Amino acid sequence: MAEPVTTKKTATATGTAGRSKLVAGPGVLLVWVYGVMSVGAVSRSVYEILVRFDTAPLAHSLSAVAAVVYAFITYTLVRGGERARRAALVCCAAELAGVLIVGTWTVWDPSAFPDSTVWSEYGMGYLFIPVLLPVTGMLWLRRSRGQQPPAVAP
Template sequence: MTDEKPGFDLGQGPGRLLVWLYGVFTVAAASRSVVQMLMDFGRAPLAYVLSAIAAVVYAFITYSLVRGGPAARKAALVCCAAELAGVLVVGTWTLAAPSAFPDATVWSDYGMGYLFIPVILPVTAMVWLRRGVTARPA
């Protein structure tokens, strides 16, 4: 017995919106970090590197959602959990020690600069990814 529901595709239905949002966030975070690193890396290297890491995580989740299948589902779940942990850690860090971040990251203040989508998106994605998993019989 597999963990996959018959006919369930991660990139279909509401999954399409997740693919689109993760794609947009990949481009936004990557563009932001590349421009900031090229223009003024010395100003806030930690913030710029964290935005680049966010872009890589977003890209991998986008790829996993498009690819589909049990292995991609597991990889996306792990990445979404890591993303959520990152948003919570960086969000708390930016509030507790704002001087460490002279410029914002994608995850600063729990994604406030992006309408809190960075904290909502991984939770929504994990619910969607779990939707396709059925419990194994005892």
């Protein structure tokens, strides 16, 4: 496994099997963090909904929404291709809006949230990753469009 140091040129892999790869270069790190957030949010919300949904229905529903968004973005990133790239871009925007809205809501009206959500206080409990992730995600997805070979006009 002692391969030579890979240069930046080889790191930006081009598409395989017709689909442009989104999981290459910095995309690997991105999909890893999204994967971790998906596992964390999904297991958290499954546990919350099964065990103590009634204590804070709003907070636990919002956690479930976050879990679905993370899982979907991870799936689109792994799948790759232009349509998946666009879907992921839309979801990242939705995720950012969600973090900002829920974050502001939890700061403005804490009494509505007896229990915290993934997106409480802009994701402070998750080291602010929820608010930073969609921004880096959108930057990467916009950039990876530029790296693709020029598309044939439809």
